[in-house]
Amino acid sequence: MGVRSRLGALFKGPEEFDLTSGGIGKPLFFLSMPIVVTNLFQTAYNLADTFWLGQYSTDALAAISFAFPMVFLLISLGMGISVAGSVLVAQYTGAGEEREAEYAASQTVTFAVTASVLLGGIGYFLVEDFLGLMGASDDVLPLASSYMEVISLGLLFMFGFAVFISLMRGYGDTITPMLVMFGSVVLNIVLDPFLIFGWGPFPRLGIEGAAIATVFSRALALFVGLAIMFRGTRGVEINLRDMAPDFTYLRRLLRIGLPASVEGTGRALSMNLLLFIVALFPDAVVAAYGIGTRVFSVVFLPAIAVARGVETMTGQNIGAAKPDRADRAAGLAATVLFAVLTGAGVLVWLLAAPIADVFTTDPAVVDIAAGFLRYVALTFGFIGIMRAYTGSFRGAGKTLTAAAISVLMLGLVRFPIAWVAAGEIGETGIWLSFAVSNVVGAAVAYAWYRRGTWREGDLTESRVDLDDPSTSTSAGGD
Template sequence: MTRLRDRLGALFKGPEEFDLTSGSIGKPLFFLSMPIVVTNLFQTAYNLADTFWLGQYSTDALAAISFAFPLVFLLISLGMGISVAGSVLVAQYTGAGEEREAEYAASQTVTFSIIASVLLGGVGFFIVGRFLGVMGASADVLPLATNYMEVISLGLAFMFGFAVFIALMRGYGDTVTPMLVMFGSVVLNIVLDPFLIFGFEANPLFSMLGMGGLESSLYAATGYAGSGITGAAIATVFSRALALVVGLAIMFRGTRGVEINLRDMAPDLDYLRRLVRIGIPASIEGTGRAVSMNLLLFIVALFPDAVVAAYGIGTRVFSVIFLPAIAVARGVETMTGQNIGADRPERAERAARLAATVLFGVLTVAGVLVWFAAAPIADVFTTDPEVVDIAAQFLRYVALTFGFIGIMRAYTGSFRGAGKTLTAAAISVLMLGVVRFPIAWIAAGEIGESGIWVSFAVSNVVGAAIAYAWYRRGTWRDGDLTDPDVDVDDTGLEATPTDD
């Protein structure tokens, strides 16, 4: 056991073991990003587990979560600006050595994120059915997708709350603790999924384990035949709720990462203006991505359900492949924030450049592997050969442009860390709204679903070029949010309570 802990310690080091504002660039960026890769892998496991088990359940259920996932992303994206703002403020205050201000920023972020997620979840519950209908869900798919989204909407506060916990801990420089909490939550979700989806009447898990006799006995005793796609949603919400409880307990104790305090959580409207000023562009960026996904789904819905299901498989595979890019971008965001706070912008620039170079190489290699293994990858998620063929085609069209996503993510992460969330949002909107969607709309009418796949490839390359060119202008360097001369809001830190 001691040897195992030593090996884990060599891979995952906490913020107390390295300094983000001095010394080498690569080592702290690696130790900051590696736990984020694992955390995001665990988070993606939620979606992959649902995709796998619902693929065994029915093709309609698989198509239903293809509609539901972009809508979940949209609801979370509308409120994600608060978490990004909190993370950036915590990072910059930590880098500047202003611990009290970091705690206040974290406490206010938790308060307003809870309020925002409850409001968004309530609105989402009442509109999801109509929204999915407008998006073109078929008569067979619509009720399934609606049932799934109603449960997710009711549990949105738990899902978003845990995302805020991860963001605040990351801003402080602690990416290990969220990883460990996420691991426990994912294991719980994976255990619950097959039972809540299938129950005990015809559960493929028992067949896989050769335990058909036990399945019959449990069904005879309980009569539980599963809740289908609703069961998958319940498993996800329950697992996230438990993770949030653990995350809040950690932050209130303050022994790891950033600390929050009840006395700092009374809503401060002046501070809300500060969070909104930084966070709205980040929400625009996330919402732009979500709207793009939903608009693309509108185009995809013009095709048969097999294409919709294949699109869902492809986007989930991408979510796994792009984990290193997302993780390193978050690492760059934290490094940029802390180094801007410490008045060391040159280190932030070196971190972004190193991240872009490494990610381009790693994701290009991954793209080549996916291109050759596209069909076996798709076959993991469904037993429908038509869906496998279409999903494999989707993967091959996009795979060789994976490296460009790494470049774009690295530089937009640095923009966010510097507080230039509007710039990151503009790049995202240009890539998705001005390039991807119009190409998909036109090309799908000319060459069928292949036109949608082409739009992904072209926009990946264009997005990387835009991000690199914009970063070279150097306008991100004046993003110190701890500088009282910067007009972030009318109150500044003078409105922040200080220790007695």
């Protein structure tokens, strides 16, 4: 009972707090905390794959490093539909339009399945060309291709589970996805060595075994998520009668979701473009870059989680016609994240060398990685500001604004500075591009948010009259 009571004190479901009334800090905390844990589970899964493949062979480890940007790119291309679904579910939930929220969720699942099948098919046939373009060596290319072929065929399950998380978050339930993610990650970690090394009755599949473990665990998680949503006992409910493709509704999903896909795809492409610049330097610099970006991915977990919480709170309060409350939530999140991440940045600045030393025994790599961390660490807080306000933009349905800020930060500030400065002052120019773009991104997001153009969400334009027999949606009505 002691453990259960402590967990209950830390994680509260949407039935225990109201996102549209009362205080701001407590519901935002309880909404965001499970997202932090969910992201940590995802990180644990990535580390487990890296560990087991590292034990298998160096080429397999290099192959998964090449495969990850392609996985990220495929999911980013389709993520707009899940973002749109989350935004609409949040807004309709805040407005008390339960039937509309169900319809939005059901249509999101339908078109997400369609998009994932199409993207998976395209990815399957373009795997080798893409990885070759990325510079995979002759030894690594076959391994990376076999891994990505399995992932592409199973993209439906990976993307479908992400949609489940988004729809539940839009409703305000972040605990259920956390628990399902936990089961999925444990299963993946357990399956990895059996399928990679051929333990027991399993064949020795190598890197393909890691991909199969990932797809299988995500497939099982998706089936659990669908069962939860069809039952409707926790979070938003979906119904078969609402899942017939409604192409009028698809246009609404695309209007909100397409900019979110552009934002995610822009992030994925920026990762790959920066790799081209980094690859011009010696291997020690490439290794240091990898260490730095891994550290950043862990440090920024709270910012990502809180931004998702702000997205949901903004959506529900826009739906409830309470934009001032949404404004307060974004402001509080920006302030807290700036303080927390700045504190984390100070610690990383002070402990840069010991942190780098955890990842490598090469003194040259430690020295370069420590320099990278020190250049960027004191700007961590600005990432918190940008994430908080872009999360609020997305929650209001202004995904184009969020995408524009991201593209500005990555494509017009970070990449050009890295390209030019790297030629003038070496790898330090790349580190400097991260620091400058973090500050510029925060300043632009704050200034844009203060204009107040986010206050009118997309709820009215996206509403469907489910009781009107003349509409296409009535065919599956109550």
